[in-house]
Amino acid sequence: MTYFAGVDIGSLATKCVVVDEAGDIVSSAIVATGARVSAAAESVLAAAVRAGGFDPARIGCTVATGYGRKRAHADRQVTEITCHARGAIHLFPGTRTVLDIGGQDTKAIRIGADGGVVNFVMNDKCAAGTGRFLEVMARALEVDLEELGPLSLQSTAPQTISSFCTVFGESEVISHVANGAEVADIARGLHEAISHRVAGLLKRVGVESQLTMSGGVSHNIGMRSALEQALGTSFNIHPHAQLIGALGASLIGRDRFLNGQQ
């Protein structure tokens, strides 16, 4: 059996997915990226190999994606746009729009029935609307990041967060706290602020059903709620949403290998 590895080097987390010749997931791993991107890529691949219990020499192709892809030892580098599209449509074949909210950027991707990318938009100028924004705000509210989403769902009177800038947004949050606003209401306001920004991004590429969300922020139920409310539609979210980029990369490697392109 030959295996195919996809390594997605994100700004905060590096992910690896290994699939077999049938395209089924054999193993996966996630490590913190840190400052040493190459080391993170090697480490996550080794972890996925250990988890899968197979000989690494059985890996026929490794594809790297993500912002650090050029610094990973891989057979090929493919952008995360293409990889997220491939991974999303593999898990949800009806996917036509992918939303990836990552650690430091957000991507909206339209895909065709064949899984090919039709259009895409990235927000890469500012951290507002990304996982980093939520991290900063969680710290300002003195709650764990994992609690922020569930907390937001307890809101009864969401506070408006009007600043687009993460730094000014943090100041706004601190003001709300000082004024005695409920933390749940501030948390909901934050999620709604992100959802409005992200909705604009999605509308630029054109929203076509089905929508699939990928990236670590997908697991934030508060974010899902705010986005579905803003867009008036639901999202497909896989339990391994954070691995979709790496999955797509592994499948691209598999496709190329089996087509004799490797």
Place this chain on the structure above:
Amino acid sequence: MRNQYGRLLAACQKVTNDPMAYVTAWKTRTPNGKAVGFFPTYVPTEIVYAVGGLPVGLWGGSISTGSANAYIQQFTCSIVRSTTEYALEGTLDRLDAVLFPPICDSAKLVGSIWSLNLAGKFLVDMVNLPERLDSKGSAPYLAAELRRVHAALAARFGLAVSEDALWSGIASADRLRKAQQDFSVWRSQARSCGTNLVDAATILRAGTIMHVDEYVPLLEEMLAQPDHEAPKPSQGVPVALTGLACQLPHAEFLALFESAGLRVIEDDLFLGMRAALPAATAGDPYCAIAEAFVNSAAMAMRHNSGVQRHEQLLDRIKQRGGKGVVFLVPKFCEPEWFDVRYLQAETKKASIPSIIIDFEEGAGMTGPVQTRLEAFAETIA
């Protein structure tokens, strides 16, 4: 044979790395020679040659604009701030005059600021080009304006206005444009040798600084060699690039195209200076220049209902085998941003994929741009 390309590139790099050093050297070896700076996208260089001058394109650069920010707000295109910074800090003091075409509100603004604050250093004049090129009055109006500019420069430099000298200037400007147009065609053709986008931008930019009698022979010599060993052209996906008529991205930014797997087969780098048709060779020389201008390539800064920009773009893409378009647009450039949506709609109708990327003169964060260009290449390959 490698020498022709290498010699051309080395000469152009030297000039573009320090344009004012070239200007100083040229003035030293040219008695009474006058250096006339010009703001993008086009001025009638024929007139500059006619007064024995050297046209010097002011294409901005990556410079911190602390002084210029006192005159010009942040939310304008970077070139108006960078060129103003160069002027304020004295880099442009070797110029004898500067001409501004009113291509947009920002250009008019900066021309006015220079008129008010820098007129002591050099003559500052607006060349009031018509924005509307398809009116019967456009060419006669421009001809009259050209007479005025010629008279103003001649008076400033203590010269008589000479129509013979202007005909000679027309011949020089046409010669330069032809050489640059031939270079553009050569670049677009797939063959065993070619050039990359960074080198091409350097070579074209040098043509707006070097004297035509020095620059054109170097370029013609390189183009004349059938087997010369210029760098291998990129094997990337062929795309057109538009939006660059006025400003130039940093070299590091331009290099992203080839590294992303794209090959630029058509662009509007310095289009304003290289796209005019050859002027007539008889009759009134001012009318000849004006007619050539009003019939020149469509650009964002000009309106000509008879020459649609999208038709020219689609035509060029088809002729040169392009598979997509990159709209590379300067931030805050109103004329280009007005056009880009219409152009994108037209390219979409023609089933040509496109992507829009904005930029400023500094390199900025190139990683995200690289990702977008690579993703675009993956999409259209």
